[in-house]
Amino acid sequence: IHPSSDEDGIEQDLLVSGSLRIIDKDGEIIVEYRPLEDTVDPSNMLCAGKDSSSVVEWAQCPGERSHQLLETQQSYETEWDMVNAVSFKRKPCPNGEGESRWAFTFSVSDLRSITVKEEGWTFLIFKLKESSTTLPTLHFHQGGSREFLDSLRRFVCVLCVCRTPDDETCLIVSTPNKALSQSFENLLDDNNFGLVHKFKKDPYVTTLGGFSKVTNYIFDAFRGTEEQHQRPPEEVADLLGEVIPGLEINQQEEPGFEVITRIDLGTRPQVTRREPLSADDWTKHQDPEGRMIQIPHLRQVIFKGGLCHAVRKEAWKFLLGYFPWDSTLEERKALQRNKTDEYFRMKLQWKSVSEEQERRNSRLRDYRSLIEKDVNRTDRTNRFYEGIDNPGLVLLHDILMTYCMYDFDLGYVQGMSDLLSPILYVMENEVDAFWCFVSFMDQMHQNFEEQMQGMKTQLIQLSTLLRLLDLAFWNYLESQDSGYLYFCFRWLLIRFKRELSFQDVLRLWEVMWTGLPCQNFHLLVCCAILDSEKQKIMEENYGFNEILKHINELSMKLDIEEILQKAEGISLQIKSCKDLPDSVSSILGFTSDVSGSEPSNPGSPWAPRATQRQDACSNGHGHLRETSSHNSCKVAFIS
Amino acid sequence: MTTKTSLLKVILLGDGGVGKSSIMNRYVTNKFDAHLFHTIGVEFLNKDLEVDGHQVTLQIWDTAGQERFRSLRTPFYRGSDCCLLTFSVDDNQSFLNLGNWKKEFIYYADVKEPEKFPFVVLGNKLDVTERQVSTEEAQQWCQENGDYPYYETSAKDATNVAVAFEEAVRRVLAMDERTDHLIPTDTVKLHRKPRSAATCCS
Numbered sequence: 145i146h147p148s149s150d151e152d153g154i155e156q157d158l159l160v161s162g163s164l165r166i167i168d169k170d171g172e173i174i175v176e177y178r179p180l181e182d183t184v185d186p187s188n189m190l191c192a193g194k195d196s197s198s199v200v201e202w203a204q205c206p207g208e209r210s211h212q213l214l215e216t217q218q219s220y221e222t223e224w225d226m227v228n229a230v231s232f233k234r235k236p237c238p239n240g241e242g243e244s245r246w247a248f249t250f251s252v253s254d255l256r257s258i259t260v261k262e263e264g265w266t267f268l269i270f271k272l273k274e275s276s277t278t279l280p281t282l283h284f285h286q287g288g289s290r291e292f293l294d295s296l297r298r299f300v301c302v303l304c305v306c307r308t309p310d311d312e313t314c315l316i317v318s319t320p321n322k323a324l325s326q327s328f329e330n331l332l333d334d335n336n337f338g339l340v341h342k343f344k345k346d347p348y349v350t351t352l353g354g355f356s357k358v359t360n361y362i363f364d365a366f367r368g369t370e371e372q373h374q375r376p377p378e379e380v381a382d383l384l385g386e387v388i389p390g391l392e393i394n395q396q397e398e399p400g401f402e403v404i405t406r407i408d409l410g411t412r413p414q415v416t417r418r419e420p421l422s423a424d425d426w427t428k429h430q431d432p433e434g435r436m437i438q439i440p441h442l443r444q445v446i447f448k449g450g451l452c453h454a455v456r457k458e459a460w461k462f463l464l465g466y467f468p469w470d471s472t473l474e475e476r477k478a479l480q481r482n483k484t485d486e487y488f489r490m491k492l493q494w495k496s497v498s499e500e501q502e503r504r505n506s507r508l509r510d511y512r513s514l515i516e517k518d519v520n521r522t523d524r525t526n527r528f529y530e531g532i533d534n535p536g537l538v539l540l541h542d543i544l545m546t547y548c549m550y551d552f553d554l555g556y557v558q559g560m561s562d563l564l565s566p567i568l569y570v571m572e573n574e575v576d577a578f579w580c581f582v583s584f585m586d587q588m589h590q591n592f593e594e595q596m597q598g599m600k601t602q603l604i605q606l607s608t609l610l611r612l613l614d615l616a617f618w619n620y621l622e623s624q625d626s627g628y629l630y631f632c633f634r635w636l637l638i639r640f641k642r643e644l645s646f647q648d649v650l651r652l653w654e655v656m657w658t659g660l661p662c663q664n665f666h667l668l669v670c671c672a673i674l675d676s677e678k679q680k681i682m683e684e685n686y687g688f689n690e691i692l693k694h695i696n697e698l699s700m701k702l703d704i705e706e707i708l709q710k711a712e713g714i715s716l717q718i719k720s721c722k723d724l725p726d727s728v729s730s731i732l733g734f735t736s737d738v739s740g741s742e743p744s745n746p747g748s749p750w751a752p753r754a755t756q757r758q759d760a761c762s763n764g765h766g767h768l769r770e771t772s773s774h775n776s777c778k779v780a781f782i783s
Numbered sequence: 784m785t786t787k788t789s790l791l792k793v794i795l796l797g798d799g800g801v802g803k804s805s806i807m808n809r810y811v812t813n814k815f816d817a818h819l820f821h822t823i824g825v826e827f828l829n830k831d832l833e834v835d836g837h838q839v840t841l842q843i844w845d846t847a848g849q850e851r852f853r854s855l856r857t858p859f860y861r862g863s864d865c866c867l868l869t870f871s872v873d874d875n876q877s878f879l880n881l882g883n884w885k886k887e888f889i890y891y892a893d894v895k896e897p898e899k900f901p902f903v904v905l906g907n908k909l910d911v912t913e914r915q916v917s918t919e920e921a922q923q924w925c926q927e928n929g930d931y932p933y934y935e936t937s938a939k940d941a942t943n944v945a946v947a948f949e950e951a952v953r954r955v956l957a958m959d960e961r962t963d964h965l966i967p968t969d970t971v972k973l974h975r976k977p978r979s980a981a982t983c984c985s
Contacts (some may be wrong), residue, residue, distance in 0.1 A: 372788065514849065518799075558852070630858075633823075689842070696826055
């Protein structure tokens with residue numbers, strides 16, 4: 145405790161050392177703070193900072209509780225030696241007062257929230273439900289705050305963790321009912337301190353529901369970018385290591401044990417692909433004024449078989465959202481006229497920049513320089529871009545330059561030429577290709593942003609899915625420091641553009657643009673490819689480098705129809721699973737069919753979004769720890 | 784006693800479009816494709832060679848050069864035995880950026896003694912007619928920055944490519960010998976142990 149000099153008239157650097165304990169007192173959980181001089185026997189104390197294991201071990205014999213309470217020698221209490229800084233003066237012991245003025249106790253049932261702050265060390269601020277009582281802030285100069293919080297979690301449920309603008313983490317807590325399993329936690333990264341953000345989607349449902357199903361998953365993601373730069377792959381892997389969906393905690397007859405089992409996904413349905421949509425079929429889906437009709441059916445057909453090439457030029461404009469489905473032919477013509485004007489206005493902007501101006505505009509210069517280089521290295525074996533003076537190259541260049549004017553903040557990032565090339569090839573028209581590209585970039589934008597947040601989010605999501613689908617394979621990858629799936633980077637950045645033949649890319653993309661059969665279907669495409677490779681990877685015992693190499697070398701060897709078939713099968717398999725973890729449901733956009741009784745809410749603010757970083761403070765072991773006490777709850781918690 | 788093959792990790796760094804992938808492909812597969820795709824993500828190839836009686840497997844890492852991809856390439860810097868700083872003689876900006884690449888490498892590779900680390904500088908695209916960087920300028924930079932060996936290469940016509948990689952290997956081996964004198968004879972040296980990765984096909 146740092147007593148405030150203003151209030152107390154004490155020297156400013158005075159510091160009250162003390163110990164903090166959690167005591168189970170006849171079923172009531174008490175948090176007790178005592179200044180060091182007041183503790184009965186300092187030799188009792190376990191120093192959490194030095195030996196966290198002594199804190200984590202927690203033996204409890206419910207029957208003998210009240211007896212043992214008196215015997216502080218038992219490991220019945222856990223204590224934290226918080227403050228022992230030699231440079232600080234110790235407060236003189238207030239002899240004879242009976243109880244120190246700094247000591248305090250409170251019952252955890254009175255606790256409303258804990259605020260965690262960092263200033264080189266961690267300090268905790270407790271808020272009680274009765275707001276009139278204020279407790280002194282506890283400073284953990286020698287660490288141990290996490291151990292304390294972890295242990296406290298056995299008795300309280302952290303309902304949610306909020307992040308305030310002042311870089312504080314506020315844990316809202318509640319004391320749970322007995323015999324309830326409490327599910328935790330989506331974690332969000334704290335950018336600045338690597339703290340943990342935990343989100344509980346709907347705490348009350350779990351508390352009141354009274355059943356023990358637990359979906360428990362943790363994300364340990366990339367930390368702040370600067371920090372991440374310094375990490376070797378294996379450490380990056382560690383950071384991403386804690387994704388555990390697909391786990392379920394079954395409460396057994398015997399109290400005190402929680403058995404972790406894998407979710408049974410059932411067998412994967414066999415699906416068949418169909419023929420591509422023909423030009424005739426496409427026209428049949430248009431009314432006399434040119435509006436598209438029976439759109440859900442149309443999407444379904446495109447999902448199942450793709451489009452024959454003749455239809456693509458028209459259909460892609462709808463699939464990408466450049467043309468509204470319900471627009472008439474007339475409306476589309478007007479739209480195109482406007483969009484043509486807008487395009488050439490932007491094109492003129494970079495076309496009219498003089499050399500002098502460009503000399504003073506390093507960003508434009510850099511964009512132009514890289515676009516020129518990359519256009520020369522994009523799909524040059526394709527008929528549309530081959531040779532030296534192919535007009536396709538000029539169009540590719542001009543559209544990318546105009547996109548820089550459209551979105552100067554993003555400008556040009558490598559990979560974008562790969563995304564444009566197939567679109568331009570299909571459109572054979574500069575303006576239409578530009579606007580279709582703009583629509584596609586709306587989906588892909590985050591992949592290319594400064595922090596590459598879209599990439600990080602997708603890698604985490606893919607990891608989550610893979611863990612559900614094949615824990616053994618996931619564990620293998622993890623053991624080879626590849627659990628963070630770096631080798632899928634190229635797949636995700638440019639949607640398999642480099643992995644498939646040009647024609648297969650067209651097929652895959654139009655299938656993906658239908659939005660069927662679920663959100664983030666491209667991640668299931670990844671799972672499908674990995675499913676086909678996992679046997680080889682594991683049998684050959686590939687390490688980090690070999691896995692990367694093997695995946696890189698799959699390029700142009702993949703069969704798109706086989707992959708789509710498998711990916712659709714996986715989506716059906718996951719969809720039919722009853723005990724799907726929330727993490728998976730929200731990635732794929734499956735809404736829960738059990739209304740209200742389950743904490744599943746894909747539309748919640750905690751649904752994965754790129755702006756949210758997910759992280760954990762876990763050490764990679766003991767994600768779930770059994771706790772036993774007949775009067776307190778079961779808590780699955782993170783260490 | 785040294786019949787074992789050492790695995791050396793070298794990494795090619797430099798601006799986008801200077802020809803990093805082309806240099807690697809020329810050296811490992813002896814092929815050149817002017818329209819090779821620009822690299823997305825990270826790739827590597829292995830190449831076995833013998834330098835001064837030492838059997839070596841070079842593991843050559845090639846990365847995406849754009850600034851934006853920094854956070855995705857830097858984790859791969861760790862454990863590098865040598866860094867090939869690459870620019871293009873027809874692109875002055877790529878030459879000016881050499882210092883930044885060196886800095887980035889030293890920072891993220893966590894190099895213990897940066898002044899002793901073996902860098903080799905490559906001025907690629909020697910085949911193009913319009914140079915923006917003179918040989919003298921480049922040599923001067925190398926001299927001032929740590930007396931680095933400088934090679935003007937052409938991945939297109941294979942000029943100096945193999946020589947440059949061999950020099951890189953010599954520099955690494957020379958480093959090792961220097962260190963070996965400092966290490967007591969009974970010390971087990973772990974970092975140059977032959978690894979199974981060396982058997983991976985390239």
